[in-house]
Amino acid sequence: MRIEEKGHVERVKARQAAAKAAAKREPLFDRIFKPETISISNGNTVDRPRSRTPLILAIFLAVVWIAIQATGFSLATIIERGSELGTILGQVLTPNWEFIPQRVIGPLVETVQMSIVGTLAGCIVGLPVAILASSNINHNKPTLLFFRFILSIIRSIPTLIYALILALIFSLGAFAGTVAIALFTLGIVAKMLYESIETIDMGPFEAMQSFGATTFEAFWSACMPQIMPIYLDSCLYCFELNVRASAILGYVGAGGLGVLISERTGLRRYHDVGAIVISLFLVVWIIDLISDYLRSKLQ
């Protein structure tokens, strides 16, 4: 009798603990807004959690309201002065064709040159950095974390800010822009690369090491063939991005087309801006075609 009673108490305690644990597992939302209980015709009951839509909607509206307050958004201004935008876009859409051979070609070529050199430099530095930042090759935790930390800092600063600071250090011109592009490329290529290096098959590497190859030999012949296509693919992707990005770097004085953009928008010559846009579009399109062709060769 006594033993039985004790067993009963323990069982009740266990059940209470289980119920408590179950309640804890439930999300906070379900503990505040208790689920609706539905009885089915056979006598069983089912819990239906309350809809989260009203809560999400309320949070969403609150965030939008705060954002509107912080930015001073006013629809009235757009309606009032929207016609101004129409006038400008109308001028952009009727480009001044003579402006292209006169002024655009030179800076455009410089922009492409800047992105070629910047991309190459960034990609060459990016390969060893990516290898050092992948956890399956570099087993030294402190250096691994160090390289990843540096990479995420490099990636988080926008290219224009780099260009702005570098233009002060290296004097105005294409060199500052090129270094800015190289830094940006390094950040992206190395990140894309170390993420894919971590997924490669390490079997051949171990097999070669067991044959007596040194770490470098094994890496060169077992891992490089796996890494190379991904590496070249990310380099091409970066090159495409960089042509677009380097076109505006000149706005802060770092060479290329941006100098012209800054000058022409400052003078409100939107027909000339249209000519710049058209020629930039053509160059980006041609480079996309070339890089698509090279990419198809990679596979």
Added chain:
Amino acid sequence: MEDSLNMNPGQNILEALAAEPKNLWKRILIFAVVLAIAAWGATSVDFNGITQSGAKIAGSVINGIMHPNTELLFNLTTDGVPFLVLQTIAIAILGTIFGALLAIPISFLSATNIVPRPVAMIFRAIVLFIRTIPSLMWALIWIRVTGPGAFCGVVTQSICSIGMVSKMYVTAIENLDTGILESLDAAGCNTFEKIRVGVLPQLLASFISTAIYRFDINLKDATTLGIVGAGGIGSPLVQSISSAKYHNVGAFLWALIILVVIIEWLSTKIRTRLAHGRQ
């Protein structure tokens, strides 16, 4: 002795190596082409050496990053870092929301399974036009309409977001499973019900995922739009760079780095959850 050499298990590996195509010349050629392109590129990128004050500026920037202006970091007025970070996030949030909403009608109108092909082509051309103009240039154009300030950043991003977002929306719309709509038709649903249970569930997850991805991009973009005067943390950063207040530059850069790292981490987390469900 001869025999035992032939029995060497390494033999087949050597044979396989010998059978591999020899493309040394091809490699040399590719290398030469790349080198030639690089040399051509380098003709306009000439290194003029560091300017006289350049080394000093570099030193001050690094010193500024090491010793950021802490007073600015915790200053709660509209000039302080917390408000500027909030404003940058607000620009990106509003820009993404308006852009994502504007992209919905445009992407339905450029999906070939919804409208006739010529109509789709017209709207695709409009989207292409929007994408071609760099965001900084959009900001320079919008600033004539709205005047400088965060408001300019919001409208710029609303327009710029349309390009990429609608491209991804169109892919989602063209992959719609129309079999579901037919079976709902057969069950006697009206148009509204068909959209509610047949279309929305198929599109919502990918629409939200796209918008979050774009928010990630917009936030980084919002930091640079300030350079042309479109609000956010970029404007005071540029001002302090040009007025050589490098301790302030350090404070703004740290805020920027922390902000971007946190947002990148959050957006990856949310998108994995949308793609694979709750873990």
